[in-house]
Amino acid sequence: MAAAGVFAVGMMGTTLPTPLYGLYRLELGFSELIVTVVFAVYALGVISSLLVAGGFSDVVGRRPILFIALGLSTLSAVCFLFEAGLPLLYVGRVLSGFSAGLFSGTGTAAVLELAPRERSARAGFAATAANMGGLGLGPLVSGILAEYAPWPLKLPFIVHLALLAVAFAVTRLLPETVYRPSPLPPLRPQGMKIPPEVRGVFGACALTAFAGFSVLGLFTAVAPDFLARTLGEHNLAVVGAVVFSLFCASTSGQLLMARVGTRMALPLGCLILVVGLLLVGASLMLPSLPVLVVGAVIGGVGQGMAFRAGLTAVSFVAPDAHRGATISAFFVVAYVGISLPVVGVGALTQALGVADAGLVLAGCVILIVAGVGVHLWRRPPAAR
Template sequence: MFPKKMSARLAFPGLAAVFAAFFFAAGAPTPLLSLRQQEWHFSTGTLGIAFSAYAIGLLAALLGAGSLSDHVGRRPVMLAALAAELAAMIGFVLAPSITWVIGSRILQGIATGLATSAFSAAITEQAPARFKKFAGGLAAGSVAGGLGVGALVTGAAVQFTSDANTVIFSALTAIMALGLVFVGFTSETTPKWPGALRSLIPRIGVPAALRSEFAAGVPVHVAGWMFPAFFLGLSPAILRLHFALDGGLVAGFTAFLGPFAAAVSSFTFNRHPARQATIIGTSLTLIGVIVVLIGVNQTWLAAVWIGAVLGGTGFGASFGGQVRLIVPHIQPHQRAGVFSGIYTVAYLAFGLPVIIAGQLVPILGPVPTFQWYAAAIVAFAVPAVVIQLVRQRRDTASALTPAAPAA
């Protein structure tokens, strides 16, 4: 048994770093899948499935075990997630075919699903008092930043090394092993609650008092998470088929910009009121996807990059804002279940549209497929802004209404 003596001051940033490593690993396959497509000659539809298999495994884990750490504790679930992620990294190193890669992606998704709610809750609970409000943004920044940096570093490895797959996933294997040791030395942050087996029945654990806010955030999450999914799942195919660019570095850099901007903005907008951050962020996502659409239609790569930064900034602001609107009102034993609900919506938006788009590329072509994809983002972003503006007005009216005198 590991000793439990690490201070919260060290555990807080350390857990965020380990959590980010999961998403570094999730972003890493983006340039590699494009390279494998050229080497193994599988279709764009299969490419979409290989990318989104991760989201399928993640959703299965979130729905089945998303609130498990509320019952058995954070540490056991985090350690199980790291062990599964370690196995997935070894699978990527040894993969001889796309079928093996898809299997490893599913296992990686299961591991990340186990990690998502447990790490998000543990990061919040380990945060020193003065950083409690900052913790939600840090968790969101770990997700977005990890995805972007993973794609960029792997793209550079594809460009400048002869065996990028082995280099990247061997390093990640070592990182996950170190993460196992680190988490083993952290303290447990929540008491055990009965009902662990019952918690494995798939459901989204959103308390009744939070359901209105949760529902209002659904279109925000769908628009926000569809945006980086395009860059991580489909942009390499667009770059190769439409822009005639197949270098690993350009694919990695294009996939990096949006998530990295999201990571930065999740910290920047953490100083703004949560509702305001959500409204500004969703508006920027809307503007960003329109700029990217112009860039794709005109074969203008600079516009694609500018749109990626704008939309990524919006994604980070809106997702962090929505998390901050909900987290202060969650009871400790509900925390993992609520994070499970948030990320279930997020990863449905992250994975399912890419699978559909991947099947449409051979039929419609890359540009018309992206035009429909962009239209779907707009269709969610516009009502999301309207809903949040209405709720902001309601919040303001409630704050100005004097409280009734006590009897």
């Protein structure tokens, strides 16, 4: 679907810097804590965007918000292209976060609404796969370009700018799915707006997304440094491929969700995620690259299965007039999970080292996921 392609290109830009943090550290001389802070300001941008404008596309339409998101992504790529120190890195990451926040709710709603009714199940997979697939392509493409092509800190963003130009052209051709009243009502920040009929499903599903996204944050912010310092793996293409494997596995987990159903996929996804995290913890203690990759793949399957099931359950019960805002609230919780734990790991790294700090995060997430999984097993949400 064309809308899913636009969604994927937009999300791709948010993870392009992942294999490049080591190069930025050599160039600018900052610590692992600063790496996680640079990563986390992106999540703050996402959360701010979702809280302020999460429901705007329900009023002004999907296409105008998609255009704004693409524009912000373009500005972010330009910041990285011309970076000369930490200030532009911070600005670029914040702009990338604003873009991702708009894409998360609006892109998902657009993909779902543009699909024919008889393909609604496939549309749900297309939306979540575009999200995770785009996030996975970012580190893979930038890692390969940085390792085997010239201008390692420039070329990935030049390529992304070219893809964004195509995405702009495609978005112009997309039909609008939202009726826009004339004149438009005033746009006001809606914050965390969760309709009453959604709240019974929202809590456990959002907490599962929080835990799963904290795993994504661990890999995209800390795993490259762990690979280089502990395992001696300095090939940026390999670093990008390891992170890509996690997001590919997440996409596979989303596909499997359709076979087992939403009610079963939520607790089962939590169980699989726990197994993956145990293997990731084992890889940090050994240390072992193969075990890390296997843990990433298994954990990614569990994360994707639970994430898509949670998003499907929440979207299913959300009223049409507030679907974009409800989906945005779901992503707010998820992106809190991708930011706060990662900054904590960055701080712990100063005292414990990368491996032990990663073990602490893995242990905390295992406890959360196990608790939520038991709850969902006993009280599954009412969803298709």
